[in-house]
Amino acid sequence: MKNIKTILTLSAMSLALGACSTGLDKSRNLGNPNVTGNTLAQQVCSVCHGGIGNDVNGNSVNPRYPKLAGQQKEYLVAEMNEFHNHTRKDPMAQAMMWGIARNFTPKQIDELANFYSNQKPIPDSGQKAALVAEGDKIFHEGVLDKGVPACMGCHGANAEGNGPIPRLASQHADYIYKQLSVFNTDEVYTEGKENVPDSDLERPQGAVMEGIAHGLTEQQRRAMGAYLSSLH
Amino acid sequence: MKVSNLLGKAKGSALLLLGTASVVVSMDANAIPVFARQTGFKCVACHVGGMYPQLTSLGRMFKLTGYTMGNRPNLTDLEVQNDYPPVAVMVQGARQYYNNTSTQGLPGHGQGVPSSSMNVQVVSFFAGGKITDNVGAFMQWTGQKYDNTQTGSQAGWNAAAIDNTEFRYADRTVTPTTDTVVGAYVNNRATMSDVWNNMGPWQSGWINYFNSGNAQAPTTFLMGETTQHTAVGAGAYIFQNKTWYGELAVYKSPTHGPLSALTAGAPPSNAAAGSNGTVIDPTPYLRLAYNKEWGPHNFEFGLHGMMAYAHGSGLLGSTGPSDYSQPVSTYRDVGFDSQYQYVLDPHYFSAHARITREYMNNAGPGVFANYSNLTPVNATDNLTETYVDAIYVYQAKYGAQLSYQNVTGSNDVGLYSMAVNGAGGLTGNPNWSAWTPHVFYAPWQNVRIGYMYTFYTQMGGVTSGNNNLVFNGTKFSPANFNTSMLYIGFVY
Incomplete structure (x- = not known):
């Protein structure tokens, strides 16, 4: 039967090619x-x-x-x-x-x-100056009436991070914005609930960021992204 | 995607995949097709908005590196591997509407295929993925309930046969200053190697839509279904610094030998009379492209070309398919293609533009012949094909697409058979154009529901007025070719 021959031929070709493996490097x-x-x-x-x-x-x-x-x-x-x-x-x-x-x-x-x-980070350019200025202010001063502390307190004066606390400098603005939004989503989910299991949260290890992100407006999250992405 | 008119055995399709996969274990409930199982990615990683087959830059690199990224299926027990078999299935159910009573069942336009009720119309099996660190495969086997290119009858499920199939070898070298991918492939369709979704099976959408292949809407040899899965090509390519791409391949119809397995079930090996299976002599295919990524944007501009040598079909009243004993016509196809993409969740946008110019040198002397069982009256003809589309997908769930096709060319009453009312007989005008809006919704990443409608604004050179086209004594207008389809697609 022609189809059997086809199957055998294609299988044999696959196996023959499979013998052509190269090094791991x-x-x-x-x-x-x-x-x-x-x-x-x-x-x-x-x-x-x-x-x-x-x-x-x-x-x-x-x-x-x-x-x-x-x-x-x-x-x-x-x-x-x-x-x-x-x-x-x-x-x-x-x-x-x-x-x-x-x-x-x-x-x-x-x-x-x-x-x-050990690679060298390269900042982005082209951010809107007003957003950068707004992010700069929040980074250094926080939004205290919303319970948002100055970011530099944990992430370092130059947003360089420290051990388990990530470096934020030079990071893409959109990525910063989206992760702040993820933390906010987790905060909204846990609000008013007790003993929310970690498995219900998108980033349970970022629990400390939940309330902080929730204290920022959408524009402020964008501003954080703009500012941080411009940092060396 | 287009699925060709092929002959074979449906049973064989399953056997082929089992034979190639060598092992089948139970599938994970969350698992999706072959490459997703291999990489662990969701569709949206490699496809724009999850709308396969449109490739993101990651999807392009996955293909260019030979489908080798990820885990090899556990065929040998030699390494730590994933648990999934390298197989997948795609099923498309649809309800299609044709106005074929108005057009008197013109050949190639849904003849014998009435407006259908909602039923399962296409089933494809896939196999492949990583074979070694350098070699991978993409194999597809398809059966379909109807076939637009089959004259006078439906294809039926027993016409299942090999579909797009490719083996690739790739080597990537990354240094502090260079990134070079070099590769080679063997596949069964020119343009299958395309990674910018400008051509062939990867253009437009993944949907099998009867309307593609309408014989009254001619296309270039390169883009048509004429050598789809009936010829085997070997090619080599280089992709330098994710910027410059060059590719050269040669296609030929295999008559015997192991490579003929890549055309299993496809004509002309067992072509029925009137089928469009075409045999070709060695035919070079060329692709050059410039690719640029910045931020969420990606841009490509390229050149493509093919010099096809196709044997004619039986002459002088014969109804046989393309035959090696018949003279060779040449089809020189050259063109530009371009793609722009924006990929940043939740917004996905992609647009394409392509112009392909075809120069036909119809075999002679005396009676001119071509591959599709037609007898041109001109020694030379030409066609210019334009394709443009734009797609937007939101949240990888909601999408809309608009595509436009236009073909213009030289008149040849031997090739194009519609008459224009009042023109005193055939004009042989190939010109046509159509718009296709398409909306879809993907409630889950492996299910898509959509509706598409093709409006013909020109056929046979007739652009305005009703009932200016004539066939078999009946008058009708370009709008009588309009088709629409409601579909649901499922992949697993």
């Missing part, structure tokens, strides 16, 4: 623990999180993907573990990073975090 295999973090950064992560030349590693082009360059290593490790464990559940994390990180080993996570924390 250029692998895009997310299920092989022997592929190093540096290789994954080059072969896989760089597709979205920034490649070469002017977009040096870790400086993504599309704000859909956060910049990783210069990020705190401890924070990067924590987030990759959250993607791996599905405890960070904002929509884009589910759409992309759950899959990417599902077979990450602790060694790969450590290598990736090491790689990206």
Whole structure:
């Protein structure tokens, strides 16, 4: 029967091609623990999180993907573990990073975090001056009547972050805005409820940010993005 | 996407996939098709607004790196792997409306295919993905209830056959200053390698719409279904710094040997009389493109071209398909294509424009012949095809699309058979144009419900006035070709 021959031929072609495997140094295999973090950064992560030349590693082009360059290593490790464990559940994390990180080993996570924390971050340009000024003020002074403390208190005078507290400087404005919105969503969900399980929240590890984000208006969240994305 | 007129066995489709996959285990309730299982991505990662087949920059790179990103299916037990089989299924149910009583069942226009009730009309099986760190595959097998290109009869489910199928090898080298992807492929359709959704099976939408392939609305050889899955091509490409792209391939109809598996079930190997299966001699295909990403934007501008050598069908009253013993006509297709995208949740926008110019050199001397069982009266003809579309998707759930097609060309009464009322017989004018608005809703990422309507504003060169077209003594207007479709698509 012709179809049987077809099946056998295509199967044989698949298996023959399968014999042509090459080394691990250029692998895009997310299920092989022997592929190093540096290789994954080059072969896989760089597709979205920034490649070469002017977009040096870790400086993504599309704000859909956060910049990783210069990020705190401890924070990067924590987030990759959250993607791996599905405890960070904002929509884009589910759409992309759950899959990417599902077979990450602790060694790969450590290598990736090491790689990206050592890249040079590049700020964005072209922000509206008025928004930058508004974000600058909130960053340094907070919005005290809304219960929003000065961001610099935790994130550092230059928004450089500290260990598990992420670097925000140079981050894409849209990414900052969307994450503040995620924290706000969690705050709105938990308001008036007791003992909300972490599994109900999109970013339970960001609990400290929930009330803060909720205290910001939509424009103020945009302003934070504009200001932070302009910082070196 | 367009699904060709193919012959084969429906049973074989399932067997093919099982044979290739080698192992089948129970599917995860959240799992979706092949590449999503391999990468763990949701549709929206690689497709614009989740509207497959439109590719985002991530989707383009996934394809250009040979479908190898992600986990290899657990075929060998050699590595830590995912648990999903590399197979998927797509089902499309639809209700289609034709005005084919008005057009006297003109060949190629839903003849024998009445306005349908809501029923299952297309089933596709997929297999493929990562095979090694450098090699991957995309395999599709399709059956459909009706077929627009089948003269006088419905295709029926027993006409299932191989669909878009491709094997790729890719190597990517990233240095501090360069990013180079080089690759090679073997596939069964020119333009299948396209990553900017400008051409062939990836243009416009994923929907199988009978109206595509209307014989009274001619298209270029490159974009038509003439060599779809009946020829096998081998190509090589380079993508440098996510900016410059170059590709060269050669297609040929295989008559025997292992590569003929890529045309399994497709004509002309078992073509019925009047089918459009076409045999071609070695035919080069070229693509050059410039790609630029900035912020959420992506822009592409490119050149495409194909020099096709197609054997004619049986001459002088014969009704046979394209045949190696017949003379060779040449089809030189060259054109520009461009894409713009905006991808930043919750807004997704994509627009395309393409112009392809075709120069036909009809085989002679004496009686001219071409591949589709027609006898041109001119030694040379030309067609210019324009395609433009724009798509907006919100929250990866709600979408709207508008596309426009226009073809103009030289008159040839041997190729284009409608007469214009009062013109004293056939004019052989190929000119046509149509608009297709389309709205859809995706309640879940693997279910899409939509409605599309194609308005013909010109057919046979007739642009205005009613009943200026004549066929079989009946008069009608371009609007009589209008078609519409309500559909629900499901992939798993």
